[in-house]
Amino acid sequence: MSATGIGASVRRKEDHRFITGAGRYTDDINRPDQAHAYFLRSPHAHATINRIDATKAMAMPGVLAVLTGADLEADKIGGLICGWMIHSKDGSPMKAGPHPALAQGKVRYVGDHVAVIVADTYAQARDAAEAVVVDYTVLPAVVDTATATKSKTVIHDVAPDNTVYNWHLGNKDETEAAFKAAAHVVKLDLVNNRLAPNPMEPRAALGVYDKGEDHYTLYTTSQNPHVARLVLSAFIGIAPENKLRVIAPDVGGGFGSKIFIYAEETVCVWAAKKVGRPVKWNSDRTEAFLSDAHGRDHVTHAELALDANGKMLGLRAHTIANLGAYLSTFSSSVPTYLYAPLLSGQYNIPAIYAEVDAVYTTTAPVDAYRGAGRPEATFVVERLVEKAARQIGMDPARFRQINYITKFPHQTPVIMCYDAGNYNASMKKALEIADYKGFPKRRREAERRGKLRGIGFSSYIEACGIAPSAAVGSLGAGVGLWESAEVRVNPVGTVEILTGSHSHGQGHETTFAQLVSDRLGVPLEAVSIVHGDTDKVQMGMGTYGSRSGAVGMSAISKALDKVIAKGKKVAAYVLEASEKDIDFKDGKFSVKGTDKTLDFGSCALQAYIAHKFNGQDLEPGLKEGAFYDPTNFTFPAGVHIAEVEIDPDTGVTTVVNWTAVDDFGVIINPMIVEGQVHGGIAQGIGQALLEGVIYNKDGQLVTASYMDYTMPRADDLPSFKVGMTTTACPSNPLGIKGCGEAGAIAAPPALINAITDAVGHEDVAMPATPKVVWRAAQKAVSKMAAE
Amino acid sequence: MAAVSMTVNGKAVTADVEPRTLLVQFIRENLKLTGTHVGCDTSQCGACVVHVDGKAMKSCTLLAVQCNGASIVTIEGLAGADGTLHPMQAAFREHHGLQCGFCTPGMIMSAVDIVNRKGSDLDEHTIREELEGNICRCTGYHNIVRAVETGAKAMAGSAPVRQAAE
Numbered sequence: 001m002s003a004t005g006i007g008a009s010v011r012r013k014e015d016h017r018f019i020t021g022a023g024r025y026t027d028d029i030n031r032p033d034q035a036h037a038y039f040l041r042s043p044h045a046h047a048t049i050n051r052i053d054a055t056k057a058m059a060m061p062g063v064l065a066v067l068t069g070a071d072l073e074a075d076k077i078g079g080l081i082c083g084w085m086i087h088s089k090d091g092s093p094m095k096a097g098p099h100p101a102l103a104q105g106k107v108r109y110v111g112d113h114v115a116v117i118v119a120d121t122y123a124q125a126r127d128a129a130e131a132v133v134v135d136y137t138v139l140p141a142v143v144d145t146a147t148a149t150k151s152k153t154v155i156h157d158v159a160p161d162n163t164v165y166n167w168h169l170g171n172k173d174e175t176e177a178a179f180k181a182a183a184h185v186v187k188l189d190l191v192n193n194r195l196a197p198n199p200m201e202p203r204a205a206l207g208v209y210d211k212g213e214d215h216y217t218l219y220t221t222s223q224n225p226h227v228a229r230l231v232l233s234a235f236i237g238i239a240p241e242n243k244l245r246v247i248a249p250d251v252g253g254g255f256g257s258k259i260f261i262y263a264e265e266t267v268c269v270w271a272a273k274k275v276g277r278p279v280k281w282n283s284d285r286t287e288a289f290l291s292d293a294h295g296r297d298h299v300t301h302a303e304l305a306l307d308a309n310g311k312m313l314g315l316r317a318h319t320i321a322n323l324g325a326y327l328s329t330f331s332s333s334v335p336t337y338l339y340a341p342l343l344s345g346q347y348n349i350p351a352i353y354a355e356v357d358a359v360y361t362t363t364a365p366v367d368a369y370r371g372a373g374r375p376e377a378t379f380v381v382e383r384l385v386e387k388a389a390r391q392i393g394m395d396p397a398r399f400r401q402i403n404y405i406t407k408f409p410h411q412t413p414v415i416m417c418y419d420a421g422n423y424n425a426s427m428k429k430a431l432e433i434a435d436y437k438g439f440p441k442r443r444r445e446a447e448r449r450g451k452l453r454g455i456g457f458s459s460y461i462e463a464c465g466i467a468p469s470a471a472v473g474s475l476g477a478g479v480g481l482w483e484s485a486e487v488r489v490n491p492v493g494t495v496e497i498l499t500g501s502h503s504h505g506q507g508h509e510t511t512f513a514q515l516v517s518d519r520l521g522v523p524l525e526a527v528s529i530v531h532g533d534t535d536k537v538q539m540g541m542g543t544y545g546s547r548s549g550a551v552g553m554s555a556i557s558k559a560l561d562k563v564i565a566k567g568k569k570v571a572a573y574v575l576e577a578s579e580k581d582i583d584f585k586d587g588k589f590s591v592k593g594t595d596k597t598l599d600f601g602s603c604a605l606q607a608y609i610a611h612k613f614n615g616q617d618l619e620p621g622l623k624e625g626a627f628y629d630p631t632n633f634t635f636p637a638g639v640h641i642a643e644v645e646i647d648p649d650t651g652v653t654t655v656v657n658w659t660a661v662d663d664f665g666v667i668i669n670p671m672i673v674e675g676q677v678h679g680g681i682a683q684g685i686g687q688a689l690l691e692g693v694i695y696n697k698d699g700q701l702v703t704a705s706y707m708d709y710t711m712p713r714a715d716d717l718p719s720f721k722v723g724m725t726t727t728a729c730p731s732n733p734l735g736i737k738g739c740g741e742a743g744a745i746a747a748p749p750a751l752i753n754a755i756t757d758a759v760g761h762e763d764v765a766m767p768a769t770p771k772v773v774w775r776a777a778q779k780a781v782s783k784m785a786a787e
Numbered sequence: 788m789a790a791v792s793m794t795v796n797g798k799a800v801t802a803d804v805e806p807r808t809l810l811v812q813f814i815r816e817n818l819k820l821t822g823t824h825v826g827c828d829t830s831q832c833g834a835c836v837v838h839v840d841g842k843a844m845k846s847c848t849l850l851a852v853q854c855n856g857a858s859i860v861t862i863e864g865l866a867g868a869d870g871t872l873h874p875m876q877a878a879f880r881e882h883h884g885l886q887c888g889f890c891t892p893g894m895i896m897s898a899v900d901i902v903n904r905k906g907s908d909l910d911e912h913t914i915r916e917e918l919e920g921n922i923c924r925c926t927g928y929h930n931i932v933r934a935v936e937t938g939a940k941a942m943a944g945s946a947p948v949r950q951a952a953e
Contacts, residue, residue: 011880018888019876019895021822021862028821123805200826200834200924201889252824252889253924285827505887505925675883675930682927706831706922714918714928719911743927 005518009671013524014509023250026204026221027282034206034278035064037268038125040115040132041290042107045141045362045699046155049105049134052115057131062124064275066132067267068115069104077101077270078236080261082327083478086165086336086358094165097156097360099326101236101263101270107136108155108325109362110701111290113263118275122282141362141699145322146299148359155325155360164323164332164358169340170414175353178314182305186388192376193766194297194322194693195686196709197369199504201252202283203262203292207269211276215243218269222248222532223258223502224542227479229534231261231329238269248532251504255683256368257292258504259544260329264291289704294693295369297322298335298376304384310392312403314351315343317380321358321366328367332358337415337475338373338463344412345381346423346459346637347403352413362699368544370683370744374462382458382749387762396753397431400459416463418635423459425725426661430639433721434659439643452646452780453656456753460746461637464738465550467630482629483547484540485555487516487563489622491608493601494526500540501552502532506676506740508548511668515553515734519560520600521587538625546636546738549668554732555628562624566607570622571598573613574606632731634738638662640681642750646758648781651774653689653755658720660746665729665737673739674722680743681720686712687744688751692767710767793857795820796864804851811835813851814861822862822892826922833921836893836900837861843900845920862892865899875899878938879931886925894921898935899942907943909936 004010017023054066080099087093098104102113115132119125140153148162155162179185206219216239222228225246233241251258264281271279283291302317321335340354371378389399404423411417431437439455446453466472469480486498497512513527530536543552564584571589572579581592590597598606603622606612610620643657660677667673690710694702703709728735748766755764759776760783792801795818802817814820814837825847826834835847838860865873875898878884885891901909901917909917914935915928923931 012883014888015880015885018885018891019862019872019879020866021820021892023822023888025821025824025889027825028815123807198924199887199889200832200922201824201887202826250888253887255924284825285829285832507886671883675886675926678927678929679886679925680927683924705829706827707829711831711922711924712927713922714915714932717915717928719929719932720927 002518004524005514006668008514008669010510010514010524010669012507012510013513014507025201025250025252026206026219029206029219029249031206031208031278034280035118035120035275036122036125037271037279037281038117038122038129039113039264040117040129042110042112042114044107044136044138045110046139046153047107047136048139049103049107049114049136051135053133054115057117057128060124060128060131062120063117063128065118065271066115067102067271067274069100069102072100072102073104075270076237080263080266081231081235082329082332084330084333085476085478086167086332088165089168094332095156095159095163096327097158101266109364110699111364112325116267116271118271118279141697143361143363143695143697143699145297145320145359145361148322148361149357155362159360162360164327164360166357167336168353168355170353171351172353174351175314175316178351179303179305182313183308184306184392186304186306186384186391188302188384188387188762190300190302190380190383191765192296192298192300192379193687194366195295195369195691196289196693197255197257197292197295198711199253199255199257202285202288203258203264204282205265205268206278206280207272208278209273216269216272217245217247218265219247219249220265221251221258222246223251223254223504223544225502225532225534226500226540227542228261232266232269236266238266245535248502254504255370256295256372256544259542260293260367285706286704289709290701291364293328293365293367294324295366296376297366300380302380302384304388306388306392310394310399310402312347312349315349317343317354319354319356321356322361322363323358324361324363324365326365328365331365331367333477334368334373335376339377341415342374342377342461342463343381344414344416345378346405346461348405350413363695370680371741372545374741375745375748378458378460378745379749382460383752386456386753396457397427397436400457401427417632419632419730420727421635421637421663422725422727423637426637426639426663427459429723429725430641430659430661433661433723434641434643434657446645447784452648452758452777454644454754454758456642456750456757458640458746458750458753460640460742461635462741462745463633463635464546465630465634466545466547467551467633469629479541480629481541482627483551483555484538484625484627485559486538486625487556487559487623489563489604491605493522493604495520495522496528496530497556498530498537499552499556500537500542501548502543504543506543506548507669507672511672512553512556514668515556516560522600546740549736550634550729550732550738551628551630553736554630554734555626557733558626558628559624562626563622566622566624567600567603569618570603570607570613573618574598630732634665634729634731636662636664636737636739636742638742638746640746640750642754644751644754644758646755646773646777648777651770651777653768653773655685655718655751658718660720660743661723661725662739662742663725663727664739665726666735667724676739677722677743678720680741681747682712682717683744684747685717685751688748688766688768690716690767789852791851791855793854793859795859796861806852808851809847810849810851810854811846814846820861820863824889824892826890831922832890833897834890834893836896836921838896838900843897862896865895873899874941875938878934878941882930882934882937884926884931884934890921890923894923894931897921898938901935902939902942907939909939
């Protein structure tokens with residue numbers, strides 16, 4: 001392994017600009033003569049709009065335009081779309097209500113977009129918004145996930161009972177038979193709490209229209225600028241793709257919430273032409289809470305069937321998933337194909353059946369948030385498994401071990417074919433790092449101090465790099481999930497990599513360069529990564545679902561193969577040898593059995609000056625592209641062990657130890673991978689202990705700032721003990737599985753399992769705030785007192 | 788309009804601003820120093836932390852006119868004139884204390900302030916408590932804590948930043 005190649009903890013190339021304040025985020029970009037947009041949002045959860053009167057606002061200083069849904073309609077601008085078709089059990093398509101970028105006749109959640117005010121300054125636009133008179137007829141709110149379908153209030157005419165779809169997966173009859181044969185049945189009712197993704201950079205957009213070229217440019221906080229262009233062009237109808245450039249510059253975190261195509265960027269780019277000036281919008285944090293797509297929000301009843309020896313026989317789950325007021329871009333896929341296929345966990349479960357009812361409510365749209373469906377599935381499986389071990393009196397680690405899948409490939413009853421893994425290796429290592437054997441002693445010691453100590457496991461699996469495209473197409477996806485790459489070798493041997501992946505914290509500028517440096521033998525400094533601009537990178541699917549290593553880097557690898565193959569042809573002419581006798585290693589082409597060599601840079605120069613070969617026999621230049629479509633999902637998996645101490649007097653839970661052992665396949669940069677694990681765990685602990693979006697019964701968002709929504713802070717978290725095991729992924733050329741979401745998937749059940757272990761019963765809801773835990777702890781306190 | 792004048796990163800600046808202009812708006816929009824970020828609007832996240840007369844302050848919660856006559860250091864003014872990184876900047880890079888980079892300028896400015904107030908021998912508990920006013924969504928703080936520990940030690944013996952900038 002070289003100091004900069006695959007497997008090296010290279011310090012990040014992108015860091016210098018971030019630590020010196022030279023990063024360039026969307027809100028840092030300004031265009032001459034730009035105007036500012038402010039969105040007038042609905043104060044009501046549900047209302048019809050009778051009239052919008054902007055006369056007074058239009059007369060205020062600096063105001064250029066007040067635009068509404070009627071203006072969008074007049075310009076034939078289409079609504080926002082949901083790009084994944086789900087069919088109900090009865091074969092009927094999901095009920096997708098209209099989703100205009102500015103309300104047309106009705107608002108359906110607090111924060112819904114009523115009008116946009118464009119003015120010379122942001123302050124003028126915001127002042128003018130207060131002068132826009134909107135006459136509403138307020139309608140009842142529908143807030144509660146579990147009872148949304150029982151409400152008499154209709155949110156969308158196409159869905160009279162507020163049902164988006166009733167979907168299922170698995171074999172119902174086989175699963176029922178398994179439960180009939182069971183010696184033990186374990187049951188749980190679980191709520192997966194609604195979360196606000198909260199990347200630290202709020203969303204922003206800057207729309208620019210060039211009259212001379214009849215061309216639009218949109219700077220936006222996107223995880224996938226090409227998908228944004230495709231949707232804005234082909235579905236919303238802003239402009240044809242060749243007349244629309246989308247640039248996603250430095251993006252300050254995404255966690256899924258910046259995948260989606262939102263009202264604000266649509267309106268900014270459209271309004272730029274209407275007002276004849278660039279139009280900029282930057283979200284404030286409360287707007288982010290109101291209108292960024294939320295995550296999770298499931299209500300589930302789940303059961304696990306076991307035989308007399310504790311072997312799993314079957315699993316069934318019924319889930320109600322809240323999709324909010326409108327179907328966001330990929331929302332429909334999250335509680336279906338990103339959820340139920342993971343219900344087998346790491347276990348050999350012969351029969352599984354899942355039913356999912358997706359519902360509309362008058363709340364912000366819900367879509368993918370770090371893990372997207374997989375955290376929800378893992379929470380169901382790992383909470384059930386922990387409870388099952390307790391119910392039958394078996395050690396929770398042992399219970400998992402006797403049920404682990406050990407032979408690969410393994411076909412589960414719910415679509416997935418796991419290609420490789422060694423679950424027991426991760427468990428063994430995790431038990432060792434966590435000093436599981438020493439836990440009873442630590443517990444007794446904590447009891448002496450009046451504290452309740454608990455330990456909890458999570459043996460998670462996830463599916464990353466969703467693919468192949470044909471398979472996801474058959475499941476309803478409106479897009480292919482390949483990735484593209486182009487390798488441009490310059491005449492002096494420096495290299496530019498154009499990738500369809502997008503980095504918003506993942507460190508692609510470093511890890512992708514490591515791959516190139518490793519393969520071409522060029523120094524890291526000679527490699528630049530170009531991403532996030534539809535004018536530079538031809539096409540791409542962006543970054544989400546931990547796909548950029550497994551899919552994005554595989555595309556680069558494929559293009560590098562082509563560059564090396566072409567380089568061999570050039571070298572053969574230069575070295576006057578047969579192409580089949582040319583080897584390439586450590587940055588040098590050589591002729592087998594001789595000392596004749598040509599370094600990579602010289603080969604590149606020869607390719608461009610084209611003096612040593614005939615242009616009819618070999619094309620000049622050294623530039624290759626590739627599209628890579630994987631053969632399967634990848635299946636990262638691992639074991640997390642949480643250890644907590646609870647103060648029974650206050651209900652405060654302290655996370656005292658955290659062990660994570662993950663199998664991510666081949667790792668390019670361990671430092672970056674560990675960083676991803678840390679961040680994921682923090683978000684998972686946030687979900688389990690601190691975070692929760694709350695709407696009151698009127699549909700008002702109660703948690704709309706950092707004063708009300710508890711973000712994990714440094715003093716809420718421990719340092720993490722991170723270990724790795726490795727089985728290479730056989731489904732892509734690099735053996736990578738992906739690591740971005742693992743922590744957020746694994747952590748919540750590990751933590752709740754630890755808390756329920758400490759308090760001695762299962763009824764602990766997320767977020768396990770001091771109030772929740774104090775109540776739960778009182779039973780344990782009485783028991784301790786009695787002993 | 789109100790006249791303001793202050794020193795920012797060693798340079799004297801003056802401007803006429805609307806009285807309601809926040810210090811962070813003045814820094815970002817008037818001075819085009821976009822390294823200072825706005826992440827929340829409620830003085831919680833700390834992405835906007837700058838040094839005002841040597842103390843860490845949240846520039847989203849100060850009016851520009853309140854800083855009349857003050858000496859301000861932003862993230863752009865932390866490195867040496869020759870581009871040499873401040874030890875805290877170098878420590879964040881060395882320990883992978885940043886991912887998306889958005890909270891990083893405020894995090895580094897707060898970290899320097901912690902060392903100025905608490906000295907360079909900081910234990911993990913102190914660092915975590917002192918970072919309470921800075922939110923990071925990417926790193927889980929693990930590597931930020933390592934970075935601050937290291938940066939603090941490296942700062943020992945070097946002049947406090949407020950003196951270096953003046």
